Amino acid sequence: MLGRMNLYSNMPDFTPEELSHYNRHLILPEIGLIGQTKLKQSAVLVIGAGGLGCPALQYLAAAGVGHIGIVDGDVVDTSNLHRQVLYGMQDVGRPKVEAAAERLSALNPHIRISYWQEYLTSENALSIFSGFDLVLDGTDNFPTRYLVNDACVLSDKINVYGSIFRFEGQVAVFNALRADGSRGPNYRDLFPEPPAPDTVPNCAEAGVLGVLPGIIGSLQANEAIKLITAAGDALDGKLMLFDALSLTSRILKIRSKVPRIQINQLIDYELFCGIETKSEAIPQLAVKDFERRRLDGNAPMLWDVREPYEYEICNLGGLLIPIGEVAQRLAEIPRDKEVVVHCRTGVRSEKAILMLKEQHGYQNLVNLTGGILAYAKEVDSSMQQY
Amino acid sequence: MKLKVMAFGIARDILGSAEVDFDLPENSKVGDLKEHLLKQFPAFAGLRHLAVAVNCEYAEDEVIFNAMDEVVIIPPVSGG
Numbered sequence: 001m002l003g004r005m006n007l008y009s010n011m012p013d014f015t016p017e018e019l020s021h022y023n024r025h026l027i028l029p030e031i032g033l034i035g036q037t038k039l040k041q042s043a044v045l046v047i048g049a050g051g052l053g054c055p056a057l058q059y060l061a062a063a064g065v066g067h068i069g070i071v072d073g074d075v076v077d078t079s080n081l082h083r084q085v086l087y088g089m090q091d092v093g094r095p096k097v098e099a100a101a102e103r104l105s106a107l108n109p110h111i112r113i114s115y116w117q118e119y120l121t122s123e124n125a126l127s128i129f130s131g132f133d134l135v136l137d138g139t140d141n142f143p144t145r146y147l148v149n150d151a152c153v154l155s156d157k158i159n160v161y162g163s164i165f166r167f168e169g170q171v172a173v174f175n176a177l178r179a180d181g182s183r184g185p186n187y188r189d190l191f192p193e194p195p196a197p198d199t200v201p202n203c204a205e206a207g208v209l210g211v212l213p214g215i216i217g218s219l220q221a222n223e224a225i226k227l228i229t230a231a232g233d234a235l236d237g238k239l240m241l242f243d244a245l246s247l248t249s250r251i252l253k254i255r256s257k258v259p260r261i262q263i264n265q266l267i268d269y270e271l272f273c274g275i276e277t278k279s280e281a282i283p284q285l286a287v288k289d290f291e292r293r294r295l296d297g298n299a300p301m302l303w304d305v306r307e308p309y310e311y312e313i314c315n316l317g318g319l320l321i322p323i324g325e326v327a328q329r330l331a332e333i334p335r336d337k338e339v340v341v342h343c344r345t346g347v348r349s350e351k352a353i354l355m356l357k358e359q360h361g362y363q364n365l366v367n368l369t370g371g372i373l374a375y376a377k378e379v380d381s382s383m384q385q386y
Numbered sequence: 387m388k389l390k391v392m393a394f395g396i397a398r399d400i401l402g403s404a405e406v407d408f409d410l411p412e413n414s415k416v417g418d419l420k421e422h423l424l425k426q427f428p429a430f431a432g433l434r435h436l437a438v439a440v441n442c443e444y445a446e447d448e449v450i451f452n453a454m455d456e457v458v459i460i461p462p463v464s465g466g
Contacts, residue, residue, distance in 0.1 A: 140466040163463040199432035
């Protein structure tokens with residue numbers, strides 16, 4: 001075996017331990033020694049060591065990807081543990097990249113791991129990307145998704161994309177290199193523009209089934225391994241939609257826009273996604289001030305924009321009108337006196353205020369900053385949190 | 387003509403259902419459906435760009451529907 005390997009002059013040697021580690025790959029005709037060598041010679045960068053990043057990293061490391069990079073500025077939180085399987089209780093408070101690198105090194109000592117304990121930005125993206133062949137997008141927000149996409153296009157890297165929402169996931173291979181040297185569609189061919197800020201809740205806002213990122217992140221690792229080893233057909237020009245509740249998936253064909261969307265430089269993605277400046281336009285009320293007014297018998301009218309099942313867990317006694325019912329129930333929201341609006345974290349309520357202001361001319365709505373969570377933290381610690 | 391429209395993610399929240407049947411005039415285009423959706427469900431405006439697939443293929447606004455076409459609204463999803 002070793003003797004035969006040396007026939008390939010540009011191939012690295014595998015130690016007996018490595019050959020044993022990768023045995024089940026080596027006996028697959030589609031991977032074999034050549035495929036395993038390609039894995040060893042490859043460098044994959046994983047953006048985000050969260051729900052998607054954890055399973056993807058675990059399988060990429062176990063599979064023997066020779067150099068793995070991890071970018072994440074976050075620390076481990078207990079609320080991560082139901083899905084971010086690289087971490088345990090002992091890691092809470094530690095930088096994710098550090099805990100992940102440690103775990104992955106223990107899993108496979110034959111590979112190299114580099115990490116950046118920072119968030120990906122327009123300033124650092126291209127220089128970090130330059131050391132890798134392939135990028136795996138496991139981020140959790142729209143600005144970074146557009147940044148990863150654009151940086152991949154600018155630096156000619158393939159973007160193995162995955163994203164999740166409650167019980168649903170998406171997977172695609174963007175900017176794939178085709179046999180004729182051209183590049184496949186990218187994220188902007190699907191969504192040229194980001195949605196308005198806070199239209200689409202993230203995992204912290206909307207919740208997510210713990211096993212879902214395990215499935216989607218593993219599919220991303222699967223696509224990355226196929227691309228590196230040239231086994232099978234990658235999801236180039238396709239978008240997979242997965243629904244865990246009905247256990248169905250469908251694969252949609254996608255195309256590049258004609259003419260192609262030009263991406264010439266990295267931009268300010270927070271600004272692009274409209275995230276800056278939004279809060280200052282919306283009047284805010286701190287939970288402590290709200291409570292003081294309530295105790296003074298001067299309580300403002302309170303509108304709760306959450307869903308009924310959330311209201312059942314805990315509430316502040318506000319009028320419950322879920323965001324989806326606002327259009328039909330506008331008459332219940334007065335215009336002639338102050339109305340304080342709240343949700344769980346203060347994000348959806350801002351969104352509701354903005355919608356009513358822009359579409360229906362409301363000028364009397366005030367956001368309860370930080371929502372129920374802030375109230376539980378600063379005013380009433382016995383309040384049930386979720 | 388009857389169209390079966392399926393929605394995922396945030397689009398399902400806005401539509402209030404995973405699947406809705408729409409009755410549109412003959413020879414309607416994807417763009418007409420989008421206009422119809424925006425009128426009936428103004429919250430779609432927040433997505434800024436409605437991505438639609440017809441019979442499992444991403445469709446631009448000019449694509450003309452055939453009876454019994456299966457339409458999927460592709461939601462933007464950012465979670466990870």
